[in-house]
Structure formats: C-alpha cells, structure tokens
Amino acid sequence: MSDQLEQLCSDARKALDEQAVRIVQLHFDPELGAPYWLEKAKELDFNPLTDVKCFDDLNKFPLFEDDALRGGPVQRFLPKKWHGDHKYTFETGGTTGVPKSRCVVRDHFIDYEEFSKTLSDEDFPPGSNWLMLGPSGPRRLRLAVEHLCQVRGGICFCVDLDPRWVVKLLKKGDVEGAKAYADHVIDQAYTVLTAGHDIKCMFSTPKLLEALAMRLLDEGTSIAEIGIKGIFAGGTEFTPQWYRFCKEELLGPDVFITPTYGNTLMGLACGKPFDPADDYKITYYAPQPRAAIQVVDFDDYSKVVDYGATGRVKLTTLTEELFIPGFMERDEGEREKPHPKYPWDGISGTRPFHVFAKKTTVGVY
Known part of the structure; x- marks a missing residue:
C-alpha cells in the first residue's frame, strides 16, 4: 500500500469512527432518539452513550435480527428528531410473509446525491433524461433513481414492474408466465425509448438490460443507436461473465456501464472503476461512513477474513x-483491498450466501 493510500485509509477510518459515535449519540438520545433503540437500551449490558467511542465498539451490540424490521410501527427506528418531517416507507423482499420495511425522510435522496458525484459528465451527460427499468411499488429504487436524474438536471421515465409477481410465477414453475411478464416490462421500455423523449441514461437490472438489448436487436437497432450513453445496473446476476458479455456484445464501445450493489438498508455501493487488468472482476465499496460492510468468517461473525478470502457480508448502517449494527446479509463474497477512490475494504464476487442459495429465487434481478 502506498503512503498516499495509507493516509487516505487512515482518514476514512477516522471518519467512520466519528460517524459511529455521532449516530449512536443521536439514536440513543433520551429526547431525540429512536423509540426502538431507546427501548432496546434497557436490555443491553453496556451504555451506548458512554461506551461507544469508535466503530469497533459497535461489536458490543448483539447481531441484529432482521425480523425486527417486519411490521409496525414503521417509524420506531426513526429518531424522534425526524418524526415531524415528511416521511416515506420503503420495503424489501416480501415475497412471503410480512416484508421488512424502513421509514425514511431524506436518506434515499442523500445516498443518490453522493452516488451522482461518482458519475462522469461524459458518460452521464448533465440535463439528460433517464429511463428507470427496475422495480416500482414500495421499493426505494424508483424514487431514488428519479431523484438522481433530477439532481443531474433531467426527467425520469419509469416502467411498471412488480418483482414479487415474477418470483411467485417462478416458484410455481410458470416459466412462460414469467417470460410473458418480462416481455410486458420490455414493451414498456421500448415504447418509452422510441417515443422521442431523448433518453440518454438509464438504470436496469442485468436480466432486463439483456432482454431490452435483444428486443432492440430484433427491431433492427441497439442500445447505442437508440441514444443511450450511460447505464448503471445492479443485482446478483451482475457477474464478471455477464459484465464482459454486456460490454462486448450488448453495448459496444460507445455505451458506459457501471455495476452497483445495494439495498434498502445499505444504500448504494459503487463498483471499482473498470480496469482491463482485473479481467472483468467486479469489486464493490460501501458508501462509508454512512454504511460499512465487512466480510466475516462463516463460523465467527466477529472475525473479518483475510484479503482474498471468502466470507459472509456483515452490514452496519450509520x-x-x-x-443498524451487525446485520448479516444474505450474500457472501471475497474481501478486497482499499482503492484510492474508495479507501476502505471492498467485496468482490457477491452472490447469495451458500446456506440460502438453493432457496433463493432471483426473478427479474
């Protein structure tokens, strides 16, 4: 590690330590804190207000049980400081049982304002209109992408897409029904792109982007010819193999694509800038200090694995x-070294946690 990168890493760690302390102080504040954490504090064997002095002190908390995010009141995780503001509710999952949910004021806007700073004006021209080719309904992605577009000076066009219905069809073995629904979504995207809206940027999941590219090819055109300059995509199907296929076969040299990895709890992790020397390996970096991910040992979630080793993703939202301290994600991958643009640990090879993998239905993602 160069001296410059080492200093960047030191500065980033200091910022993470300061963020951890500041956020704990707010969420456990007797007057302004979050109802859930104020109640939870009674069960803890330490005092968060005095005993959390750095990020590592968050290990004092037990691992977070995600069932706590199911059901209401949805605002119990939101500090009382924000209870008088306009609020949004976003859900994740929900194909079976009560979905996990999150109450938000501006987090989704802030996450994508920060992400916007990582996008080049050459690939994502300011003032350009966008197509949001992803899930709608109670997911934050739809509003977040629209805000990203607005921050960059454009108008966002969206499709109607219910991923829960696709998953239900696939679980029933109705492959034809799922394909028909995917065709319905692509029909919407094709209509928008050919309606004279001058769309130059878009979000898509890998499967939908591939389906759109095939549809355009059938119509005698392509992603590039229809006017798209920049794409950001996300989903577990974004593999190195698909990345190479996408760049070489679907997009060509004139369309830029950047991988992302995120969810309703973490926000948006950015991909390491493309480097041919990486052979299309995709490395993601969490949006520190607002969220941090650690790749931890499968048998000991308090132990971070060595660089290059495989482990499960442990998320902390700040x-x-x-x-949310110590949330065990349903993903695994390899721990990667810091990068000058993102001077903290990254993760590559993200995929469903092997214990759950056989039970995971991917759907449109």
Whole structure:
C-alpha cells in the first residue's frame, strides 16, 4: 500500500469512527432518539452513550435480527428528531410473509446525491433524461433513481414492474408466465425509448438490460443507436461473465456501464472503476461512513477474513435516520483491498450466501 493510500485509509477510518459515535449519540438520545433503540437500551449490558467511542465498539451490540424490521410501527427506528418531517416507507423482499420495511425522510435522496458525484459528465451527460427499468411499488429504487436524474438536471421515465409477481410465477414453475411478464416490462421500455423523449441514461437490472438489448436487436437497432450513453445496473446476476458479455456484445464501445450493489438498508455501493487488468472482476465499496460492510468468517461473525478470502457480508448502517449494527446479509463474497477512490475494504464476487442459495429465487434481478 502506498503512503498516499495509507493516509487516505487512515482518514476514512477516522471518519467512520466519528460517524459511529455521532449516530449512536443521536439514536440513543433520551429526547431525540429512536423509540426502538431507546427501548432496546434497557436490555443491553453496556451504555451506548458512554461506551461507544469508535466503530469497533459497535461489536458490543448483539447481531441484529432482521425480523425486527417486519411490521409496525414503521417509524420506531426513526429518531424522534425526524418524526415531524415528511416521511416515506420503503420495503424489501416480501415475497412471503410480512416484508421488512424502513421509514425514511431524506436518506434515499442523500445516498443518490453522493452516488451522482461518482458519475462522469461524459458518460452521464448533465440535463439528460433517464429511463428507470427496475422495480416500482414500495421499493426505494424508483424514487431514488428519479431523484438522481433530477439532481443531474433531467426527467425520469419509469416502467411498471412488480418483482414479487415474477418470483411467485417462478416458484410455481410458470416459466412462460414469467417470460410473458418480462416481455410486458420490455414493451414498456421500448415504447418509452422510441417515443422521442431523448433518453440518454438509464438504470436496469442485468436480466432486463439483456432482454431490452435483444428486443432492440430484433427491431433492427441497439442500445447505442437508440441514444443511450450511460447505464448503471445492479443485482446478483451482475457477474464478471455477464459484465464482459454486456460490454462486448450488448453495448459496444460507445455505451458506459457501471455495476452497483445495494439495498434498502445499505444504500448504494459503487463498483471499482473498470480496469482491463482485473479481467472483468467486479469489486464493490460501501458508501462509508454512512454504511460499512465487512466480510466475516462463516463460523465467527466477529472475525473479518483475510484479503482474498471468502466470507459472509456483515452490514452496519450509520445514518441520522437509521442505525443498524451487525446485520448479516444474505450474500457472501471475497474481501478486497482499499482503492484510492474508495479507501476502505471492498467485496468482490457477491452472490447469495451458500446456506440460502438453493432457496433463493432471483426473478427479474
């Protein structure tokens, strides 16, 4: 590690330590804190207000049980500081049982404002209109992408897409029904792109982007010819193999695509800038200090694995609107070294946690 990168890493760690302390102080504040954490504090064997002095002190908390995010009142994780503001509710999952949910004021806007700073004006021209080719309904992605578009000076066009219905069809073995629904979504995207809206940027999941590219090819055109300059995509199907296929076969040299990895709790992790020397390996970096991910040992979630080793993803969310320590994600991957643009640990090879993998239905993602 160069001296410059080592200093960047030191500065980033200091910022993470300061963020951890500041966020814990807010969420456990007797007057302004979050109802859930104020109640939970009674069960803890330490005092978060005095005993959390750095990020590592968050290990004092037990691992977070995600069932706590199911059901209401949805605002119990939101500090009382924000209870008088306009609020949004976003859900994740929900194909079976009560979905996990999150109450938000501005976090989704802030996450994508920060992400916007990582996008080049050459690939994502300011003032350009966008197509949001992803899930709608109670997911934050739809509003977040629209805000990203607006921050960059454009108008966002959206499709109607219910991923829960696709998953239900696939679980029933109705492959034809799922394909028909995917065709319905692509029909909407094709209509928007050919309606004279001058769309130059878009979000898509890998499966839908591939389906759109095939549809355009059938119509005698392509992603590039229809006017798209920049794409950001996300989903577990974004593999190195698909990345190469996408760049070489679907997009060509004139369309830029950047991988992303995120969810309702973490926000948006950015991909390491493309480097041919990486042979299309995709490395993601969490949006520190607002969220941090650690790749931890499968048998000991308190132990971070060595660089290059495989482990499960452990997420910590640290924003003024949400504090989640030690959330075990349903993903695994390899721990990667810091990068000058993102001077903290990254993760590559993200895929469903092997214990759950056989039970995971991917759907349109």
